[in-house]
Amino acid sequence: MSDVQRMRHGSSIGLPVTRRDGHDKVTGQARFAADNHPTGMLYAVLATSRIARGRVAFLDVAAARAHVGVVEVMVPGNRPALAIHPDDKSVPFSFKMDLLQDDRVRYAGQSIAVVIAETLEAATEGAALLAPRYAAEAVEVTLDAPGAFVPETVGVGAPAEQRHGDVEAGLDHAAHRIETTYETPLQFHNAMEPHGIVAAWDGDALSIDMPTQGLALTQMRIAAFFGIRMEDIHIRSPFIGGGFGSKLLAGPQVLGILAAKLVGRPVKLVLTRAQMYGPVTHRSATRQSLRLGAAADGQLTAIDHHVRTATSRHDDFLEPSGGISHSLYASPAIATTADAVRLDTGTPGFMRGPGEASGSIALESAMDEMAAACGIDPLEFRLRNYAEVEPITGKPFSSKALRDCYAQGATTFGWAGRPLAPRQMRDADGLLVGWGLGTAIFPAMMFQAEARAVLRRDGTGLVEAGIHDMGQGAWTAFAQIAADSLGLDIDQVEFRGGRSDLPNAGIAGGSGHTATAGGAIHAAGGQAIARLTELAVADPRSPLFGAGNVGVVARDGRLVRWDDESRGETYGDILARAGLDMVEGQGSAAADQATAEQYSLHAHGAVFAEVKVDPELGQVRVTRLVGAFAAGRIINPRMVRSQYYGGMIWGLSFALHEHAAMDVRTGRVMNADLAEYRVPVNADVPSVEAILVEEEDPHVNALGIKGVGEIGITGTAGAIANAVWHATGVRVRKFPIALEAFSGA
Amino acid sequence: MNRFEYIRPRSVAEAVAAAAIPGSAYLAAGTNLLDLMKIGVARPGRLIDLNHLPGLDAIETLPGGAVRIGAQVRNAELAHDPEFARRFPAVAEALLSGASAQLRNAATVGGNLMQRTRCAWFQDTASACNRREPGTGCDALGGENRMHAVLGWSEHCIATHPSDFCVPLVALDAVVEIEGAGGRRDIPLADFHLLPGTTPERESVLAPGELVIAVRLPAEAAGFAAHARYAKLRERTSYAFAVVSAAAGLRIANGRIVEARLALGGVAAKPWRAEAAEASLAGAAPDADAFRRAAEIAMAEAKPSGDNAFKIELARRIAIRALTQAAAGTPDRLPALPASSFASNAGAPNMGGLHV
Amino acid sequence: MSMSVTLTVNRVPHTVQLDDPRVTLLDLLRERLDLTGTKKGCDRGQCGACTILLDGRRVNSCLALAISHDGAEIQTIEGLAEGGALHPVQAAFIAHDAFQCGFCTPGQIMSAIGLIDEGQAGEDPERVREGMSGNLCRCGAYRGITEAVIEATRSMAEDAQEKAA
Incomplete structure (x- = not known):
């Protein structure tokens, strides 16, 4: 019997429980990192470089120090020593950092000094008074920079080149061929909460309030930097004001820890919004060339997907945009290749759907272009190329309800009757109307996590795991899993998370947190119940004595016989008789290599978009978005819907809005704010709908969960781009879609 | 932000006297000035707070029908004043298409006139900018300058004035009341902002220490109320500056345009009154041909200052849009999305919530 | 230079000695009155996270100088739930x-x-x-x-x- 079937009666799993942190969040009581204020705290403010390459030649430290309230200025010369160099990458998942190791500047926005003062106002002005002078060098910041190289890997260790079948032969024999190039822009995460920290030293012990998507990884890196034990670092991260991948690893907040060490007092350091465009990673620009071949009947004969991307001059992270082409559409021949250039920018990193998001908009656009070339409806075209097995590996999918996603999405959206040709529909006001489709896909990943569960004599439970809530609903979903695992009502379980002194729950990333940490919690609760069961079935005074072979189930705070639920007793009675205050279980979860080798593990979805376009002015509005997603077991449909909405709005932003405009002469982002780096506002989202398509997956992991955090951005961006084409007849291949595209139309 | 001396005058006369000291700046809401101080673009040594001055916050109808708007009247207050909105609907529409509700609740009429350009190089103190620092050059030239000026620019500066409010105001012959050490003077809004020429640092005709105390609209400006619209093209549905915008007012009798007003926003360092285009419309039928001709005339002198040739065509089209909408008649109630391409409620989708 | 500002915050009067005229209402609430429910997302009036009611009207508290609002009435997120009942x-x-x-x-x-x-x-x-x-x-x-x-x-x-x- 798989664990999937073991969800208990009375469990809240699958129910739309409201957020357990909701009350704190709507009353202002939820304390985010920067809301803390220990006694004696000082304020630290970063001074950041305005050049992208060269040296800091002079800082007017005297002027900064002379400003009323300034306590200290930290520069390379007086920065406390670190046990390892900031470029040391021996800790897993490390990237090189800029922690005032020298006077070199590697990108605009790099930290070059920290001013520490009694007030925020004084520290801010102190940083301005440093008025740096630089020895600047020429910069390269575009995808056309010289020295393109072919990397061995992209993303996290994925082969940069993958081939299946003979792409050239497939193209040669195709009845229809398209060859197109798509460009995606430089993007920054821009979580609403800027990166911040409150750091306080007590001897060699360090206390930190800091939002992090990876408590243990962060703790490990900080321990390495300061040469102290992990257990002497206590990180509190109960609420993360949005992360999207930018808060996975120890960031520039380490400078706050150094500042606290330098002045011997607690320090708060919070990045300004402008500083969120430098040292906190980003999604690099891409230029993706796709060649598709199709037979006369619309069957794909080849997919060739080449990605040009960029990393920093000093470190490596390559947006793995080609990966999307491995698993989505059936084709006898697939090739994905990559090359890259090195730029004078910060190092790119994990930004919501790293690779999948940027790859999806290119592949979905190309599929749409091919559907049009074949004269086939875009949905029908995708169905004709439906992958029954993972195209590049031939592995079966552990589950795949994509057909249901297409069908339910199309019905809800009203796709039937869509004219094949573009520029056929107008609304009552004369606005052009277009409908587009994109397929969503995201791998179901597992990392590693541990958890601890306790049943107490008073009948309540305690579950602990260092989980991370960045808005996905971790506080709620994990409490639901915890209560289920212990056979208790959710209000009977105390759930602890968001701290580094709890079992290591891995990372909130890769859309794998619920599956991984949830699996660990499930296992821990299961073990606690198993131990309790052992006590009961071995005890002649228990009504469950001897029931071990029949099976015992936990339900509503009682253990009962599987075959006769009237026979059972409460947890408290069992523990009391055994003279125990509690019984404890430990659990862990991790990726199962055998499963991953046997199956392709992915969530899927179909996104339908309606756009309206002003025929004269070119302004675009996405008037409807309908996404239908199948992602295995749904722990909490209310929170899952919100994840899909959020992902789809990111897709909207990708297609139409956000991009960082870099001055190629200086390497500075010229819209490093929230006015001109445009993310969607409420009025940009008149209607968004998410359908939860039923899917049971007995293989993917113990709980049958696939991730939902990132899949929504895939499919959506392409669906919108395709809808814009359908509305206007103009195929825009450079994103975000800009007004210029239509001014000649 | 630099430390400054904070001065709270009790009268306009006290304020003007205080501002005579070099390095002084007036503080109205601060929605633009404080922002510029935070990014180091403005570093005034003294702030003279206008928020406690009596007599600057009234909307008065003067004998004869002109309206006088105190400089400290908040944008939202003016836009939602029923009598004002009825008489000057394009002004209300422009106000409500700008910024956000929060900013409109704070930002003042005087401050709106005085707001600085949104040019990224002006805002970036590490870049050369003749407007911010005379003689340093203009890094916007040769940058990604798709949003910059196409009219009235010079090689010294290609910035635009970002105001929505000023666009219908200039079309309607608004007059600015100014108080200074030398007394009070009036100046037409059309002459208030200066084109860059060789001195882009001079953004308006205000002499140092002079203060805008009110804006007046003449009684005749209300004569366009039946046919007055503001149209604004932006890169998200709300909370964005104009790429281009236009205010149009028409007086129509017997199927002919008796008098037309047209001004453009987002195209120059000042709100751009298109008088020759207006003249071309006088006596014409309010139809597409006339509007197209007027738009051509309005943009006849335009030239790109960089990657922004597309703005010239878009400016023509937004002028046609505003004129067309004005001809169709001012709606009884401002649309849900003021000045937007998506303003109509016709065919507006239901909110998704109905499906849950 | 020290200035005194009196503000009514969530119906409670506060008199604050301001040693610095640069303090915004947002930073006053967050850093000096421990009312950290109001958030700083951009500090430039571009995101709305710092929205409060100032004399009954919603404004961005990041773009308002505390010193300029002597006598003002302010409502923040902390002042909404009355007697534990949510607004x-x-x-x-x-x-x-x-x-x-x-x-x-x-x-x-x-x-x-x-x-x-x-x-x-x-x-x-x-x-x-x-x-x-x-x-x-x-x-x-x-x-x-x-x-x-x-x-x-x-x-x-x-x-x-x-x-x-």
Whole structure:
């Protein structure tokens, strides 16, 4: 019997429980990192470089120090020593950092000094008074920079080149061929909460309030930097004001820890919004060339997907945009290749759907272009190329309800009757109307996590795991899993998370947190119940004595016989008789290599978009978005819907809005704010709908969960781009879609 | 932000006297000035707070029908004043298409006139900018300058004035009341902002220490109320500056345009009154041909200052849009999305919530 | 140079000695009065996270100098729930899952209260969306926000009618 079937009666799993942190969040009581204020705290403010390459030649430290309230200025010369160099990458998942190791500047926005003062106002002005002078060098910041190289890997260790079948032969024999190039822009995460920290030293012990998507990884890196034990670092991260991948690893907040060490007092350091465009990673620009071949009947004969991307001059992270082409559409021949250039920018990193998001908009656009070339409806075209097995590996999918996603999405959206040709529909006001489709896909990943569960004599439970809530609903979903695992009502379980002194729950990333940490919690609760069961079935005074072979189930705070639920007793009675205050279980979860080798593990979805376009002015509005997603077991449909909405709005932003405009002469982002780096506002989202398509997956992991955090951005961006084409007849291949595209139309 | 001396005058006369000291700046809401101080673009040594001055916050109808708007009247207050909105609907529409509700609740009429350009190089103190620092050059030239000026620019500066409010105001012959050490003077809004020429640092005709105390609209400006619209093209549905915008007012009798007003926003360092285009419309039928001709005339002198040739065509089209909408008649109630391409409620989708 | 500012915050009068005229209302609330519910997302009036009611009107507290608002009445997120009972907007935000990470939420809620009080939007979703567009939500909770504001508008109008009756 798989664990999937073991969800208990009375469990809240699958129910739309409201957020357990909701009350704190709507009353202002939820304390985010920067809301803390220990006694004696000082304020630290970063001074950041305005050049992208060269040296800091002079800082007017005297002027900064002379400003009323300034306590200290930290520069390379007086920065406390670190046990390892900031470029040391021996800790897993490390990237090189800029922690005032020298006077070199590697990108605009790099930290070059920290001013520490009694007030925020004084520290801010102190940083301005440093008025740096630089020895600047020429910069390269575009995808056309010289020295393109072919990397061995992209993303996290994925082969940069993958081939299946003979792409050239497939193209040669195709009845229809398209060859197109798509460009995606430089993007920054821009979580609403800027990166911040409150750091306080007590001897060699360090206390930190800091939002992090990876408590243990962060703790490990900080321990390495300061040469102290992990257990002497206590990180509190109960609420993360949005992360999207930018808060996975120890960031520039380490400078706050150094500042606290330098002045011997607690320090708060919070990045300004402008500083969120430098040292906190980003999604690099891409230029993706796709060649598709199709037979006369619309069957794909080849997919060739080449990605040009960029990393920093000093470190490596390559947006793995080609990966999307491995698993989505059936084709006898697939090739994905990559090359890259090195730029004078910060190092790119994990930004919501790293690779999948940027790859999806290119592949979905190309599929749409091919559907049009074949004269086939875009949905029908995708169905004709439906992958029954993972195209590049031939592995079966552990589950795949994509057909249901297409069908339910199309019905809800009203796709039937869509004219094949573009520029056929107008609304009552004369606005052009277009409908587009994109397929969503995201791998179901597992990392590693541990958890601890306790049943107490008073009948309540305690579950602990260092989980991370960045808005996905971790506080709620994990409490639901915890209560289920212990056979208790959710209000009977105390759930602890968001701290580094709890079992290591891995990372909130890769859309794998619920599956991984949830699996660990499930296992821990299961073990606690198993131990309790052992006590009961071995005890002649228990009504469950001897029931071990029949099976015992936990339900509503009682253990009962599987075959006769009237026979059972409460947890408290069992523990009391055994003279125990509690019984404890430990659990862990991790990726199962055998499963991953046997199956392709992915969530899927179909996104339908309606756009309206002003025929004269070119302004675009996405008037409807309908996404239908199948992602295995749904722990909490209310929170899952919100994840899909959020992902789809990111897709909207990708297609139409956000991009960082870099001055190629200086390497500075010229819209490093929230006015001109445009993310969607409420009025940009008149209607968004998410359908939860039923899917049971007995293989993917113990709980049958696939991730939902990132899949929504895939499919959506392409669906919108395709809808814009359908509305206007103009195929825009450079994103975000800009007004210029239509001014000649 | 630099430390400054904070001065709270009790009268306009006290304020003007205080501002005579070099390095002084007036503080109205601060929605633009404080922002510029935070990014180091403005570093005034003294702030003279206008928020406690009596007599600057009234909307008065003067004998004869002109309206006088105190400089400290908040944008939202003016836009939602029923009598004002009825008489000057394009002004209300422009106000409500700008910024956000929060900013409109704070930002003042005087401050709106005085707001600085949104040019990224002006805002970036590490870049050369003749407007911010005379003689340093203009890094916007040769940058990604798709949003910059196409009219009235010079090689010294290609910035635009970002105001929505000023666009219908200039079309309607608004007059600015100014108080200074030398007394009070009036100046037409059309002459208030200066084109860059060789001195882009001079953004308006205000002499140092002079203060805008009110804006007046003449009684005749209300004569366009039946046919007055503001149209604004932006890169998200709300909370964005104009790429281009236009205010149009028409007086129509017997199927002919008796008098037309047209001004453009987002195209120059000042709100751009298109008088020759207006003249071309006088006596014409309010139809597409006339509007197209007027738009051509309005943009006849335009030239790109960089990657922004597309703005010239878009400016023509937004002028046609505003004129067309004005001809169709001012709606009884401002649309849900003021000045937007998506303003109509016709065919507006239901909110998704109905499906849950 | 020290200046004294008197503010009524959530119905409680505060007299603050300001040693520095640069302090914004936002930083005063957060760093000097320990009212950290109001958030700083951009500090430039571009995101709305810092929205408070200032003399009854919603404004960005990051772009207001404390010294300039002597005598003002301020309401923040901490002052909404009376006697532990949530304000209708707060309750509607939970019911409609109108937030994810929660960082923009105090600003959204204060903005919603301002919007409802302005009376311009009513229950028209398009006017609500436009009226709430000064509050960015990077998590993308806009649908829930719009639904919550409409529901709260309705329930507050009903409550007002009941009280009047």
